[in-house]
Amino acid sequence: MSYDDEFMRRAKYISDIAHVELDEILRKVEEYIEEMGGLIKPDGALSLIAMELGVEISSETVKKPLLRLDRLVPGMRKASVRGRISKIYGVIEYVNRSGERSERAELRISDDYGQADVIIWSQSLVDEVKRGELREGDEVLLSDVRVASRGGRIVIHLSSDSKIEVLSRGVAPASEVISSTEEIYGREGEEIDFRGTVVRTFPVSEFMREDGRKGRRGSAIVQGEDGGTIRVLFWGDKASYSENLKPGALVTLRNFRVITREDSVELHSTLRSSVDIEGGIETIEATVLYKFPEEASLLGKKFLDILVEIDGELAILRIWDKWVDLLRGMEPPFIVRVGPIFRRYDDLLSLSRSGNLEIVEIVDRKVKDIEKLARSLKYKRVPIGEASDGFREFRGTIIGISEEAKVSWHCPLCGARVSYEYGSYSCPNCGPLERAIPLLYLSLTLDDGTGVARVMVFGRNAERLLRMSTEDVIRRADELGQPFHSIPTDELSAEILGREVIVRGKATYMEGGLVKMVLDEIEPVNYSSEVHSLIREIEELWLGAEGNENSDG
Numbered sequence: 001m002s003y004d005d006e007f008m009r010r011a012k013y014i015s016d017i018a019h020v021e022l023d024e025i026l027r028k029v030e031e032y033i034e035e036m037g038g039l040i041k042p043d044g045a046l047s048l049i050a051m052e053l054g055v056e057i058s059s060e061t062v063k064k065p066l067l068r069l070d071r072l073v074p075g076m077r078k079a080s081v082r083g084r085i086s087k088i089y090g091v092i093e094y095v096n097r098s099g100e101r102s103e104r105a106e107l108r109i110s111d112d113y114g115q116a117d118v119i120i121w122s123q124s125l126v127d128e129v130k131r132g133e134l135r136e137g138d139e140v141l142l143s144d145v146r147v148a149s150r151g152g153r154i155v156i157h158l159s160s161d162s163k164i165e166v167l168s169r170g171v172a173p174a175s176e177v178i179s180s181t182e183e184i185y186g187r188e189g190e191e192i193d194f195r196g197t198v199v200r201t202f203p204v205s206e207f208m209r210e211d212g213r214k215g216r217r218g219s220a221i222v223q224g225e226d227g228g229t230i231r232v233l234f235w236g237d238k239a240s241y242s243e244n245l246k247p248g249a250l251v252t253l254r255n256f257r258v259i260t261r262e263d264s265v266e267l268h269s270t271l272r273s274s275v276d277i278e279g280g281i282e283t284i285e286a287t288v289l290y291k292f293p294e295e296a297s298l299l300g301k302k303f304l305d306i307l308v309e310i311d312g313e314l315a316i317l318r319i320w321d322k323w324v325d326l327l328r329g330m331e332p333p334f335i336v337r338v339g340p341i342f343r344r345y346d347d348l349l350s351l352s353r354s355g356n357l358e359i360v361e362i363v364d365r366k367v368k369d370i371e372k373l374a375r376s377l378k379y380k381r382v383p384i385g386e387a388s389d390g391f392r393e394f395r396g397t398i399i400g401i402s403e404e405a406k407v408s409w410h411c412p413l414c415g416a417r418v419s420y421e422y423g424s425y426s427c428p429n430c431g432p433l434e435r436a437i438p439l440l441y442l443s444l445t446l447d448d449g450t451g452v453a454r455v456m457v458f459g460r461n462a463e464r465l466l467r468m469s470t471e472d473v474i475r476r477a478d479e480l481g482q483p484f485h486s487i488p489t490d491e492l493s494a495e496i497l498g499r500e501v502i503v504r505g506k507a508t509y510m511e512g513g514l515v516k517m518v519l520d521e522i523e524p525v526n527y528s529s530e531v532h533s534l535i536r537e538i539e540e541l542w543l544g545a546e547g548n549e550n551s552d553g
Contacts, residue, residue, distance in 0.1 A: 001026075001029075001030060001042070003026075003042060007042060007043065007046065010043075010046060011025050011026060011029075011046060013055075014046070014049065014050050014053065014055050017053075017055045018053040018054070018055050020053065025046075025049060028045075028049050029042055029045045029046055029049065032045035032048060032049070033045055066080050066081060066082050066141075067079055067080065067081050068081075068111060068112075068113045068114070069081060069083060069109070069110070069111050069113055069114040069115060069116050069154070070113040070114040071113075072116065072147045072154050072156070073147060074147055074148050074149040074154070075147065075148075076146070076147035077146050077147075078144050078145075079144075079145050079146075079147055080141065080142065080143045080144070080145070081109070081111075081116075081141075081142050081145065081156065082111065082139070082140070082141050082142070082167070083109030083110055083111045083115075083116075083139070083140065083142075084109060084110055084111070084137065084138065084139045084140070084170060085107055085108070085109055085134060085135065085136050085137065085138050085139075085140060086108050086109065086110045086115065086136065087107060087108040087136060087191075088105075088107045088129065088134065088135070088136050089105075089106040089107060089108070089255060089272040090105065090106070090129070090272070091103050091104070091105050091126060091129060091130055092104055092105070092106060092271055092272065102123075103123070103126050104119055104120060104121055104126060105119075105120040105125070105126045105129040105130075106118065106119050106120070106272065107120075107129070107134070108191075109140065109142075109156075114154075116153075116154045116155065116156050117150070117153065117154070117155045117156070118142070118155070118156045118157075118158065119155060119156070119157050119158070120158045120162075120164075121157065121158060121159050121160075122158055122159055122160045122162060123160075124160075125158055125162070125164055128164065133166075134164065134166070135169070135170075137169070137170030137171045138166050138167075138168070138169055138170055139166070139167040139168045139170060140164055140165065140166055140167060141163075141164070141165040141167055142156060142158065142162065142163070142164055143162060143163040143164075143165070144161050144162045144163060145157060145158055145162050146159065152189060153189045176192075176193065177193045177194070177195050177252060178192055178193065178194050178195070178224075179194070179195045179196065179224055179225040180224050180225050180226040180228070181196075181223075181224040181226055181228030181229065181230050182224075182226055182228060184230065184258055184265050184267075185265060187258045188258055188259070188260045188265075189257065189258065190257070190258050191255045191256065191257050191258075191270060191272070192255075192256060192257075192258060192267075193252060193253065193254045193255070193256075194222070194224070194230075194252070194253045194256060194267060195224075195250070195251070195252045195253075196222040196223050196224045196225070196230075196250075196251065196253075197222065197223045197248065197249070197250055197251075197342075197350075198220055198221075198222055198223075198245045198246065198247050198248065198249045198250075198251055199220075199221045199222065199223045199229055199247060200220065200221040200247060200414060200415075201218075201219075201220045201221075201242055201245050201246070201247065202218065202219045202220065202242070203218075204216055204217065204218040204239045204240075204242060204243060205217055205218075215235070215236065216235070216236060216237075216239040217233060217234065217235055217239055218233070218234040218238075218239035218240070218241065218242030218243065219231060219232060219233050219234065219242060219429070220232045220234075220242050220245055221414055221415075221429070222251065222253070222267075225389060225508075226389075226508050227506065227508060227518065229415075229416075230265065230266065230267060231264075231266045231267070231414075231416075231428070231429050232253060232256065232266070232267045232268075232269075233266060233267070233268045233269065234269045234273075235268065235269050236269075238269040238273055241269070241273075241275045244275075244277070245275075245277070246352055247352070248342050248350050248351070248352040248355075249277055249278070249342060249352065250277075250278040250342055251275055251276065251277050251278065252275070252276040252278070253267060253273070253275055254273065254274045254275070254276065255270060255272040255273045255274065256268060256269060256270070256273050257269075257270050261428060264428050278342070283337060283338065283339030283340065284310055284337070284338060284339055284341060285310075285335060285336070285337050285338075285360065286308035286309060286310045286317065286335070286336055286338060287308060287309040287333055287334070287335050287363065288306050288307070288308055288327075288330075288332045288333060288334050288335070288336055289306075289307045289308065289309060289314075289332050289333050289367055289370055289374070290306065290307035290332055290367070290370045290371060290373075290374040291304060291305075291306050291307075291327065291330075291332060292304065292305040292306065292307075292374065292378070294324055294328070297415070298410055298415050298437060298439060298459070299412065299413075299415050299437070301320065301321060302320065302321050302324040302325075303318055303319065303320050303321075303324065304318070304319050304323075304324045304327065305317070305318050305348070305378065306318075306319065306327070306332075307370070307373075307374040307377065307378075308336075308349075314377055315348075315349050316348050316349065316377065316378045316391075317338070317341070317348070317349040317350070317351065318348050318349065318350045318351065319338075319351045319357060320351065323351065323357040326357060326359070327357075330359070332367065332370075333363040333365070333366075333367055334359060334360075334361065334362045334363055335359075335360040335361040335363065336357055336358060336359055336360060337357070337358045337360050338351055338355065338356070338357045338358070339351070339352075339355055339356065340352050340355050341355070348391070375393075375504070376393075378391050378504075379391050379392055379393040379504040379505075379520075380392055380393065381393040381394075381395070382394070383448055383449075383450040383451065384396060384446070384447075384448045384450050384451035384452065384453045384515055385448075385450030385451030386450065386451075389507060389508050389509055390506070390507060391504070391505070391506055391507070391520075392504070392505070392506075392507040392517065393502060393503070393504045394446060394448060394453055394502070394503050394504075394507075394517070395448060395500070395501075395502050395525060396446040396447050396448035396449075396453070396500070396501070396503075397446065397447050397448070397498065397499070397500050397501075398444050398445070398446060398496050398497055398498065398499050398500075398501060399445050399446070399447045399452075399497070399498075400444065400445030400497075401442065401443070401444050401445070401489055401492060401493045401496070401497060402442045402443040402444075402489060403488065403489060404442070404486040404487060404488055404489060405440060405441070405442040405462060405466055405473060405486065405487055405489050405492075406440075406441060406442070406484065406485065406486040407438045407439065407440050407441075407470060407473060407474055407477070407484075407485035407486070408438075408439050408441065409425060409436035409437065409438055409439070410436060410437045410438075410439055411425075411427035411429065411430055411433060411436065411437075412433070412435060412436065412437050413427070413429075413430045413433075414427065414429045414430055416428055416429050416430075418433060418436050420436075438470050438474065438485075439458060439459060439470075440458070440459060440462045440463060440466075440470040440473055441456065441457060441458045441459075441462055442457050442462055442465070442466075442489060442492075443455060443456050443457065444457060444496075444503075444519075446501070446503060446517075451514075451515060452514060452515070453503075453507070453514070453515040453516070453517050454514060454515070454516050454517070455503055455505070455516075455517045455519050455522075456516065456517065456518050456519060457519045457522075458518065458519070461519050461520075461522070465492060465496075465522075466489075466492060473485065473487055499524065500524070500525045501522055501523065501524055501525060502522070502523050502524075502525055503517060503519055503521070503522050504519075504520050504521040504522075505517045505518050505519045505520040505521070506518045506520070
């Protein structure tokens with residue numbers, strides 16, 4: 001029979017005190033187990049032997065077994081756990097029950113089986129944290145701790161009787177900053193760092209708590225690299241963060257807790273939360289060389305992408321609303337003074353919605369053949385199998401189309417998808433609504449031989465493909481008795497399936513090698529243009545190689 005190290009340590013202790021050979025102690029253990037027909041465990045048999053021999057095993061003499069983090073249960077006392085410090089949140093001030101200001105320290109530990117938050121109440125141990133004696137990456141032993149729960153999560157409490165022993169120094173784990181909203185799902189209860197672009201902010205509101213005190217709450221919508229958005233809530237004194245956020249700003253939200261709300265997730269501030277706002281370029285002068293067609297978001301926000309030259313570098317700049325109106329009718333080239341500007345996650349420059357744009361000078365000359373250059377700069381042509389996130393251009397064959405074109409309904413305030421129950425709409429962010437905005441969509445599957453892309457077609461692009469307005473689709477769905485406003489795409493499928501096309505839009509690399517693109521433009525392949533482009537590429541390669549040979553002598 002084999003025994004673990006803790007059992008053998010206890011047996012050795014009994015052997016030493018009672019002056020009985022260790023083998024004899026182990027033999028007696030097996031006898032007890034056999035006599036009891038296996039109803040007693042080795043630890044119980046060892047305790048009986050200790051009683052027979054008059055050996056007292058006190059809590060001070062015998063170290064309590066270490067518990068795995070996944071086996072901690074609220075209500076445990078005097079427990080011992082071992083783990084590695086994965087995050088130190090720092091020292092937090094609070095007002096104790098006596099009304100006096102005090103301090104506590106909070107950190108997180110993990111082992112091979114789970115993780116748990118740790119709250120240190122002992123001032124001497126808090127001082128250790130303040131002096132930097134505990135570091136991220138250290139393996140520690142926590143003794144005489146109390147286990148509780150907070151929001152359904154296990155929390156380890158250390159009082160004045162508790163001890164912390166550093167078993168080994170380790171390397172601090174790399175700070176993980178999540179930038180995709182898809183990565184947040186499945187992390188319920190965790191505190192994470194999230195990086196994204198502020199899309200919308202909401203005014204701070206006050207509410208009454210259950211204890212009669214006033215509370216404050218702010219909120220914002222933040223967009224991740226994958227194009228998905230998430231609602232962020234700022235509670236209490238953290239509500240001031242939302243007042244300082246501006247749409248278009250790139251932010252890193254640190255130590256925000258993941259909260260699940262039905263089919264969506266939210267990020268909620270905690271006492272440890274903070275927000276890093278990345279600064280942008282304050283003001284620049286740029287020459288506008290080309291204007292892409294005006295576009296509008298689901299909520300009707302106008303935006304315009306323009307090709308600009310800044311200090312010899314070409315870039316795409318996105319402007320909004322009134323600045324779109326200002327440039328309407330203006331023919332490039334002309335010089336503007338604009339700012340503040342932020343670089344978005346998709347590498348576009350964006351004018352902050354609180355920014356300013358001023359026309360400085362009209363340039364009296366024309367730029368020839370700039371449209372193709374502008375498109376190639378905004379939408380990089382790549383094979384689907386080599387695609388990365390960003391604005392891309394694919395050439396491929398349509399091998400599939402969704403069986404139905406559908407209409408989804410969205411909140412006119414924040415753009416979130418709404419539900420329809422009992423004759424009214426409800427937004428997960430804004431609550432009950434009197435109306436909702438319809439959005440027509442369908443999907444295409446594109447294959448170029450290197451990979452497959454799922455092309456999502458929304459709004460006007462979907463209307464152009466179907467040759468039907470959104471209102472026509474809704475009426476047709478009602479005629480067909482479709483409560484969710486969907487119509488078959490049989491006619492469109494027969495028309496475009498098997499066609500070779502060029503698509504442009506925002507691409508996102510998905511798991512399993514699939515690429516998703518939100519369509520901006522679609523057009524049939526112009527084979528003459530494609531051949532000329534290919535010949536030009538070959539000539540450049542050949543002449544380039546020839547030039548290199550000549551330069552070598």
